[in-house]
């Protein structure tokens with residue numbers, strides 16, 4: 174599948190629109206249309222149900238070290254600015270970027286890559302801002318243009334070495350920036366904090382500056398004590414939150430994959446320090462399996478453990494759940510979710526102040542001091558340790574954090590669902606059929622109801638069935654156009670079942686049920702439609718629940 178086909182389908186059928194499109198759009202912001210909002214709601218609801226509400230605290234789930242409890246929170250987007258100072262985001266949540274003095278464009282430093290090329294005595298590092306094969310092809314084109322050569326003379330270019338990231342090039346005076354005509358137009362790399370700033374209140378002084386949260390996780394940490402004190406949860410337990418996060422990404426790209434406003438589904442799982450390695454393994458495997466169960470099976474999904482160099486400033490172990498999105502080059506994967514062992518870093522930071530490693534990279538965490546030897550950013554000073562009333566021990570819990578993106582998950586499910594086959598039309602001619610093979614739990618509409626024709630009392634019966642289904646499942650009624658075309662419209666948006674009222678219905682009270690994937694058709698009594706659908710939607714299909 175080409176990404177363009179999916180993007181076009183998403184727009185045409187109302188899954189996703191560019192934000193503020195009639196004003197030319199806003200880069201990095203996306204609106205979910207009538208079908209997209211249902212898809213994303215289904216992703217969120219599947220996650221909340223599977224992770225939170227259906228968690229049985231009396232039984233040990235397969236692979237878990239013990240029983241555990243789950244609960245939820247819904248915190249504000251704007252939090253006390255000190256939260257971001259103690260979490261490390263204020264100082265460390267940045268990307269390096271370079272500006273081009275000629276084109277006035279800004280690039281993420283680590284995403285510019287190029288190749289050395291020689292012609293006529295000049296040696297130039299020609300760059301591109303595209304990745305993979307596209308980037309390599311772009312560099313070829315740019316080199317020809319720079320040296321004013323025609324494509325047929327491309328052999329005259331002497332290439333030296335493979336594509337190389339810009340940060341590996343020491344002297345940038347011979348670098349041709351991705352959109353420049355002259356050499357050496359890039360600035361030195363500069364840090365760029367990814368947090369969106371805003372101002373609280375009408376006066377708007379520097380002291381009123383606040384930030385839109387770049388992750389939902391911190392709301393959970395700062396409420397740890399509130400949750401423990403207001404409920405009867407005991408360690409081990411997890412707190413889940415779904416909500417919007419904001420990052421002023423330098424280069425939002427690849428549809429919704431890297432947006433500036435997006436939704437996260439995060440769990441902070443609190444446990445005894447000595448059990449945290451087992452809980453880390455449990456959550457890593459459990460979260461991977463969640464995607465498999467919802468249809469991302471196969472070699473496009475993978476679980477990848479980080480090596481030490483990749484670990485975040487707080488992490489003792491992290492794995493990414495990744496998907497081979499079709500916009501990536503062959504063999505490349507994009508992150509869907511990170512599962513991180515965060516130790517006691519976050520709770521301790523909010524107690525004591527901003528933490529740093531004493532001896533990089535693996536020394537113990539200590540409070541960072543300023544030049545006067547005082548804590549650089551003081552924490553809340555509140556005691557966020559946990560008292561275990563069974564063992565009479567007090568400790569700062571360790572945390573395992575499975576952190577998923579709802580938009581990336583929805584995008585992966587869309588990519589995976591996209592299928593094409595050939596089916597005969599009404600005249601028996603083979604025609605391409607596009608269908609979205611969503612897991613029934615994720616499908617925006619579960620069933621469409623049609624009268625075969627708009628006469629002979631069929632619409633009345635079909636409307637009656639639709640009215641009976643609608644309170645229980647998301648249903649759609651359509652009586653316009655040829656029935657074959659109506660089927661294809663439902664296939665294209667991933668509706669797993671269609672019910673058709675036809676001549677036989679009027680005689681024996683049965684209707685046709687049709688399966689989107691197999692195209693099987695069978696008859697059921699019209700009063701049995703709901704029970705039949707519920708059974709098939711809840712697991713008696715090829716999809717496990």
Ligand code: GAP
Pocket residue numbers: 387388389390420422429430431432433435436437439508509510511574576577578579580581582
């Ligand atoms: N609390 C940890 C944390 O936020 P992260 O890896 O930065 O970790 C977690 O983000 C998940 O949020 C990612 O795996 C991804 O699914 C999603 N995400 C992060 N940045 C995103 C962006 N710019 N656009 C869409 N989703 C994003």
